[in-house]
Amino acid sequence: MRNVMSGRAGRVVQASSIGVVHLHNDEPTPVPFQLPPAPRCFVSRRDELAAMEGWPLLVISGPGGVGKTSLALRWLHDRRDRFPGGQLYVDLGAHAPDGPVAPEDVLEWFLHAFGLKDVPASLAARQAMFRSVTAGLAFAVLLDNAVSSAQVRPLLPASGTVVVTSRWRLSPLGTDGARFVEVEPLGLVDSVRLLENIVQDDRMGAEPDAAGELARLCGGLPVALAVVGARLSARPRRSLGRELSELRAERLPELDADASVASVLDLSYVDLPDPQARLYRLCAWLPGTSFGVEAAAAVAGEPVDEVGGALEDLVEKNLLSELADDRFRYHDMLRTHARSKADATREEGLRRAIEWYVAAAVSADLAAKPGHQRVGPRYQDTGPMAGEPLEWLELERPNLIAAVHSAHGHGWPELVWQLCEPLWALFLHRHYYSDWIETHVLAINAAHECGEPLAAARLGNRLAMAYVNLHRYDEAVAVLDAVLAAGLDDPVSETTALSMLGRVHLGRGEPEAALRCYRQVLEVRVQRGRERGAGMARRRIGEALIELGRCAEAIGELERAEAQLADPVERARVRTFLARACAGAGRLDRARSLLDSAIRDLRTSPFHRADAFVVLAGIAEDDEEARDHYRSALACYRDPADPSAVRIRRLLDRHEHSAAADVIPEQTTGEHHRDPG
Structure with missing residues (x-):
């Protein structure tokens, strides 16, 4: 069979012979260009x-x-x-x-860089996915x-x-x-050439012996030569002989290469004005590998506008590298050197920086997910972030995760859980499961240590969602049992835990047990007058009833669910399940009408739109129509290794190689892209 593909798509992985594919995904696949800037001065090699x-x-x-x-x-x-x-x-x-x-x-980061969201948990599975994608x-x-x-x-x-x-x-x-x-250290000639490129005047030629001795003291290491060159460039009237004398005054002339390089760095450090020297010392302790001006201001306890100029001066002196506008990092040798300089305010500064990360993450979370209930105290006095909160969370993710671990290592449990809570939007939308699980395990323990059982329960439900998405049901049940056993007077935590348990039961093929969980959730939410919550519970009840084959009951619950919901996407999602129930009851015309309506309203929700195409495939009038709907469902996924995409591909393969079973198609795709509860 000849395969034909039309339209736009992300990465395409061949499943088998599939004929004609119509692609509906208008979101381009990202092409990552992550390299730091090229070196400004480079010689020889x-x-x-x-x-x-x-x-x-x-x-x-x-x-x-x-x-x-x-x-x-x-x-x-x-x-x-x-x-x-x-x-x-x-x-x-x-x-x-x-x-x-x-x-x-690293593999998780790389796969996300290629636009893949649902990354498997094991190293072997991530290796296989990375090799498939590349x-x-x-x-x-x-x-x-x-x-x-x-x-x-x-x-x-x-x-x-x-x-x-x-x-x-x-x-x-x-x-x-x-x-x-x-790579060997630069020779004498190339070392002097590098100094000439940085200094950009004729002093090297005027004092060749001193230039050679400076190069020797730098050990042929570009990082040290760059620091000396920056010092000379900032002092256009200083002779090389004087620079050499100051270096020798710091250390004896007969030193090994390591000590000579330390002498170079020490001389540049002691020559820094006090504000720059303090910033050089303190920024080396910031969590993560790169940082912005705001984080530097926080660790120093100084205004942002004052710190920005000092950072630029450190870049000019080659004691920092600038990765992008207002983004900096240390060479590992310079970070080690900076950390070797004692600063009595280091612990205070680090805590201040982590507190800044908490406040900034809270601001991003408020903008990314407005209207959700939170526990952390910073939500009371923080406003939503302007701009793109998810992009900020993505940019700062390595630092935020490192800050959680740093707070844990320094014995600041209140900062551990308060920083983990606002990372929810990042994990929900980007699915960094390793970070999701690690941070939440630390945060739940930290919340208990702080006597914050409500925070522990809310974070526990989020941890359970990660386990459910990864089909690690036993671990999810252990976490959810702990939430329910806490005996909190918090209907939100309890109903969310029950709803997540329902998902566990459905995943294990136990719809009767899931139905019991969902009915308990509905009872509590009706008593509390939570209209949207009741509508979502009825939708889940309808889902469980469909799995039990009780389609007439499911229709009634789902019709009531749609009436209780106001959000167009949530209503369209209910219509997809209602269509499944109608199909099971033999009302195929109504099912198709419902699905056409749902597909129109789910244009901004591709995973849920894929669900509707799958149901349409299950009630198609002929094989070609069914295959076309399965292909449309596959086209909604940028990530061919997404568990839901894999499942749809298997349905398509099965449909092409054997007669379709006369059953109502199961519908679990898209489930892991939503909030718990």
Whole structure:
């Protein structure tokens, strides 16, 4: 059979021969270009650049500060047109304060960068998905600061170019076809050339001996040469001889390379004005690997407008790197140096920074999900964020997660749970399951430690939702049982837990037990006069009744549910279930009419729209119509590995290879994209 595809789509994974596909997804697949900026000053390395040509796996090794990342960035930026599929970047954190990054976390980030939302939990499944997505793709990956070949190997894609940097050679990657490029410190001539490029005057030529001695003291390391060059550039009348004298005054002249580099950094540090020196010390303790001006202002306890100028000065002195507008990071050697400088206000500053992250995350959460009930105290005095709150949460996600762990490590449990609560919109919409589960486990324990059982219960329901979405039902039940056993006088927590238990029962094929849960939820919400909550409970009751084959009862519940709901998407969602019930009762014309209406109203909700197409396929008048509806349902998913997309693909395969069973099609797709309850 010839396969024909028309329309626009994201990544397409061939399932089998499927004939003609009509695509309805207008959302383009993102092309990630994540590389940090190319180095501003770069010299020599001609041999290393030549050695990198023609190899799909490159391992660049050498001592800290020698310029491994700069070499990789220079090579990748110069060849960007070779990688139309994108360029991924990750700092694997070999020397990060919090330790190396786990490969499964990196794979989750990469898959999300390609627009995939529902990422499986296990490392093996994530590897398989990453290789499927990257098969035949012309793209590049920079794995910076790797700690071992074991960390790198799971991150190798099916195609494309991978560049790894590490202080170690990572010889075992030779079995994966790696080309090893060893980077040595710059020679004397190239070191002086780099200083000339930074300083941009004729002092190097006027004082060649002093220039050579400065280069020697820097050990041929670009990170140290850049700091010295920045000092000289800021002092155009200073002679090289005087600079050399000050360096020697800091340390004895006969020092090893490491001590000489420390001397260079120390001299630049002691020369900083007090506000810059303090900022240099304190920002090194911020959670995460990069930070913005606001976080820097928080850790320093200074106004943003004053801190911005100081950060720019640190960039000019090459003590910080600027990743983007108002976005900064340390070279790992400079972070270590900054942390070595004592500051009595460090703990106070770090707590202030985490408190800022709490307030900012609360503001983003209020904008992303207005009208929802919250527990944290910061919601009382914080307004909604302007702009794009989900984009802010996505940008700051590594720092927010690191801040949760930092608060936990410093014994600040109130900040742990208060920071976890406003991350809900991020996890609900982007499905970072590893972070979702880790942060919520910490936050629930922290809430109990603080004597906040209500916060623990609300967070417990959210943790249970992650487990249910991953089909980890036993873990979900353990969490939900704890919520219900707490004996709180909080109908919201209790009914949400019961509703989630209903989802567990449906997932296990126990609709009678699910129905009992949903009826309890309905009773409480009716008593409390919660019109929308009652409507949602009736919708779930209708779903359970359909699974039990009691379609006439389901029709009545679902009609009442639609009448109680005001949101057009929620009403359309009810009509999809009502159509299933009508189909089960033999009222096919009404079912088709309901589905046509639902599909029109679900244009902004592609996962729920897919549900309606699946039901239409189940009541189609002929095989070709059924196949067309299944294809339309598949086209609603950008992520071919989404569990719901996989299930629809199996239905399509089954329909093409055998006669369709005369049953009402099950409907669980889209379920994991909504709030619990």
